[in-house]
Amino acid sequence: MTPQTENLYAAREPIFPKRVYGTFRNLKWAIMAVTLGIYYLVPWLRWDRGPNLPDQAVLIDLAHRRFYFFWIEIWPHEFYFVAGLLIMAGLGLFLFTSALGRVWCGYTCPQTVWTDLFILVERWIEGDRNARIRLHRAKWTPRKATLRIFKWTVWALIGVVTGGAWVFYFADAPTLANQFLTLTAPAVAWITVAILTTTTVVLGGFMREQVCIYMCPWPRIQGAMMDDSTLTVAYRDWRGEPRGKARDATAGDCIDCNACVAVCPMGIDIRDGQQMECITCALCIDACDDIMGKLGRDRGLIDYLALSDAPAEQAGEKPRPIWAHILRPRTILYSVIWASFGLAMMYALFIRPEIELTVAPIRNPTYVTMSDGAIRNAYEIRLRNKHGEPRQFGIHVSGDLALRLTLEGTPYASVVVPPDATHKLRAYAVTPADAEISKAAETPIRFWIEDQGNGERASVDTIFNGTGEQ
Amino acid sequence: MDEPRVDELTGRPTMGHEFDGIEELNTPMPRWWLWTFYLTIIWGIGYTIAFPAWPTISGATAGLLGYSTRGEVSADIAAHEAANAALVTELNAVDLAALDAQSDLHRYAVARGASVFRAQCSQCHGSGAAGAIGYPNLLDNDWLWGGSLEEIAYSVRHGIRNETDFDARYSEMPAFGDILAREEIETLIEFLPTLADADWDSAGGVLFTDNCAACHGDQGLGDRSLGAPNLADAIWLYGSDDESLTETIANARFGVMPAWGQRLTEEDVRAVSAYVHALGGGE
Numbered sequence: 001m002t003p004q005t006e007n008l009y010a011a012r013e014p015i016f017p018k019r020v021y022g023t024f025r026n027l028k029w030a031i032m033a034v035t036l037g038i039y040y041l042v043p044w045l046r047w048d049r050g051p052n053l054p055d056q057a058v059l060i061d062l063a064h065r066r067f068y069f070f071w072i073e074i075w076p077h078e079f080y081f082v083a084g085l086l087i088m089a090g091l092g093l094f095l096f097t098s099a100l101g102r103v104w105c106g107y108t109c110p111q112t113v114w115t116d117l118f119i120l121v122e123r124w125i126e127g128d129r130n131a132r133i134r135l136h137r138a139k140w141t142p143r144k145a146t147l148r149i150f151k152w153t154v155w156a157l158i159g160v161v162t163g164g165a166w167v168f169y170f171a172d173a174p175t176l177a178n179q180f181l182t183l184t185a186p187a188v189a190w191i192t193v194a195i196l197t198t199t200t201v202v203l204g205g206f207m208r209e210q211v212c213i214y215m216c217p218w219p220r221i222q223g224a225m226m227d228d229s230t231l232t233v234a235y236r237d238w239r240g241e242p243r244g245k246a247r248d249a250t251a252g253d254c255i256d257c258n259a260c261v262a263v264c265p266m267g268i269d270i271r272d273g274q275q276m277e278c279i280t281c282a283l284c285i286d287a288c289d290d291i292m293g294k295l296g297r298d299r300g301l302i303d304y305l306a307l308s309d310a311p312a313e314q315a316g317e318k319p320r321p322i323w324a325h326i327l328r329p330r331t332i333l334y335s336v337i338w339a340s341f342g343l344a345m346m347y348a349l350f351i352r353p354e355i356e357l358t359v360a361p362i363r364n365p366t367y368v369t370m371s372d373g374a375i376r377n378a379y380e381i382r383l384r385n386k387h388g389e390p391r392q393f394g395i396h397v398s399g400d401l402a403l404r405l406t407l408e409g410t411p412y413a414s415v416v417v418p419p420d421a422t423h424k425l426r427a428y429a430v431t432p433a434d435a436e437i438s439k440a441a442e443t444p445i446r447f448w449i450e451d452q453g454n455g456e457r458a459s460v461d462t463i464f465n466g467t468g469e470q
Numbered sequence: 471m472d473e474p475r476v477d478e479l480t481g482r483p484t485m486g487h488e489f490d491g492i493e494e495l496n497t498p499m500p501r502w503w504l505w506t507f508y509l510t511i512i513w514g515i516g517y518t519i520a521f522p523a524w525p526t527i528s529g530a531t532a533g534l535l536g537y538s539t540r541g542e543v544s545a546d547i548a549a550h551e552a553a554n555a556a557l558v559t560e561l562n563a564v565d566l567a568a569l570d571a572q573s574d575l576h577r578y579a580v581a582r583g584a585s586v587f588r589a590q591c592s593q594c595h596g597s598g599a600a601g602a603i604g605y606p607n608l609l610d611n612d613w614l615w616g617g618s619l620e621e622i623a624y625s626v627r628h629g630i631r632n633e634t635d636f637d638a639r640y641s642e643m644p645a646f647g648d649i650l651a652r653e654e655i656e657t658l659i660e661f662l663p664t665l666a667d668a669d670w671d672s673a674g675g676v677l678f679t680d681n682c683a684a685c686h687g688d689q690g691l692g693d694r695s696l697g698a699p700n701l702a703d704a705i706w707l708y709g710s711d712d713e714s715l716t717e718t719i720a721n722a723r724f725g726v727m728p729a730w731g732q733r734l735t736e737e738d739v740r741a742v743s744a745y746v747h748a749l750g751g752g753e
Contacts, residue, residue: 007498008498009499009504010498010500214503364596364600365596365598365600368607368750370610370704370705371612371704371705372704376610376750409572410571426748433704
């Protein structure tokens with residue numbers, strides 16, 4: 001083919017990853033079981049919060065603007081916790097990538113995990129690599145159609161369960177599941193499940209590595225995150241080359257059996273060196289170790305190694321220990337920043353006040369003259385009750401100032417805040433005409449709020465505006 | 471542009487560009503990417519047909535779906551009104567004197583009244599309801615025509631001294647400049663601040679009893695049935711300095727308020743009354 005006729009666009013080359021056994025494959029199975037288990041099961045965990053609050057352990061209640069996570073409840077004004085978690089997730093990605101390369105891509109990225117699951121189904125129905133290649137090339141027969149339809153059906157079911165699990169995070173899972181079964185679920189739930197079913201099947205079943213290569217920005221960013229000391233999946237070419245038959249004494253360790261290529265879910269050859277397509281899933285390590293073991297040669301022809309070690313290893317020196325690669329100033333710095341954010345958030349979480357209130361003086365107008373000449377200030381008080389039961393709060397002003405506090409609409413000095421709600425009320429502070437503070441421009445005062453159930457108190461400082469005649 | 475050639479190292483063709491020795495390999499895009507691109511163009515064209523998009527001389531195409539942001543707002547408002555319909559019915563039926571200040575209905579009325587107040591009342595009474603010279607302050611506990619929720623609702627519904635509502639509150643103070651001599655007015659002004667502890671036999675006391683007490687009361691405490699202000703309290707609608715008082719007595723002053731019952735719905739009249747009543751001075 002001459003360069004001039006080379007097309008600008010190319011069809012996808014299908015990839016048929018072969019079954020592989022080994023340490024990393026087992027690790028990936030374990031991680032898949034744990035991550036998918038968490039994803040599918042967490043909405044069903046219960047957590048008792050009392051009669052008026054949901055009993056779902058993890059719930060994102062968009063309608064009422066609440067986020068429940070076991071014993072933690074986040075209100076919209078505490079969204080900085082979510083921002084903090086996102087910052088930690090970002091820094092965590094920096095940390096892991098600078099130490100261990102694209103471990104996120106290779107082991108825990110949902111695209112990788114679900115693609116792995118879909119390939120598992122494919123292998124179970126259509127057979128291993130060679131059987132799948134034969135089926136792919138075969139003409140359409142009833143058998144091929146049956147296998148394909150069976151495979152697509154199982155994929156679709158996985159997609160439905162995946163989309164279904166997602167919506168359970170946003171509503172009470174048993175209730176919504178019941179609504180699905182009785183066909184009474186809200187339209188938005190059906191639409192969300194339909195969209196996620198489609199994306200799961202299309203991305204995990206059909207697009208697979210195309211998502212990583214053409215759609216995901218992370219492979220482009222990784223270059224800035226990795227350096228020569230980062231551990232990554234690589235081929236010891238000084239040991240493997242030149243490739244040759246196992247009997248050939250002059251050849252290197254690589255017998256060019258293509259096991260590493262056959263198992264690769266990205267369809268690449270790791271022996272070509274570092275490449276953007278590689279998600280470092282390490283399956284080629286398992287494949288090669290298996291062959292090397294059978295040949296009685298040292299394992300690790302393909303291995304996790306740092307590129308900076310290559311010259312030393314070539315010179316016959318021992319490779320540096322793993323901890324020397326992981327514990328570097330850069331990774332330590334990332335860890336420190338990451339941990340600082342985590343500790344700061346934990347601190348912020350534990351010092352959250354039990355009673356939350358704001359007191360805002362109403363400044364239009366700053367004061368009102370009553371008919372007997374008394375001066376009155378109005379305050380807007382907001383009280384939050386994060387508990388599942390109603391709470392009664394007493395409100396008063398501290399000090400020996402000549403101030404009388406009344407609450408709008410009630411003769412009492414206390415107010416009952418309904419469960420899981422913010423209560424807004426107006427309070428009036430009145431001082432007689434001849435009192436000193438009625439003539440002062442402004443006087444600092446302190447509001448005290450007391451939870452009459454458990455006696456806890458909180459205070460807010462504000463001011464009292466007088467006429468300013470003094 | 472150089473001729474495309476095959477790169478020796480990778481065996482792949484180049485694009486034919488060369489910048490100071492740097493060349494670009496031809497890595498073909500996936501074909502689905504191209505189709506996705508075409509699909510977005512088709513989607514874009516469909517979008518401009520379905521939604522308002524193309525400018526015309528006097529506006530824009532309406533779009534097949536008939537969507538408009540104004541229509542969406544109207545639908546939102548209609549949805550809220552539908553959701554509040556039960557409360558509105560309840561508000562129109564409730565006896566205002568018996569409206570419980572702790573009830574959800576009261577909370578709804580005050581919230582609704584606040585928006586009515588800002589749109590209709592704030593022009594004269596101020597956005598904070600603090601009033602101005604000649605426009606009563608609605609926050610204090612001094613009321614010309616009564617401060618109970620029903621009395622406030624009557625004032626709002628029928629207005630004050632307007633010519634459109636037969637039931638409007640009405641009274642008129644005579645211009646005493648035509649009745650009293652200048653010295654007599656000055657004597658009255660000197661007498662007014664002493665009302666709380668008045669010497670009724672003094673010249674001012676006699677003048678007050680003869681001229682003012684008929685409306686403002688024997689003790690100057692005002693008369694709400696006439697809208698006559700309490701002259702013994704600390705609140706002065708038109709100011710309490712000598713010049714202001716002279717003008718008030720000599721020329722007489724009084725405000726006018728429209729009959730809001732003719733302009734607002736019943737529920738808005740009731741809601742804004744509840745709002746004003748809950749501003750801190752309601753009786």
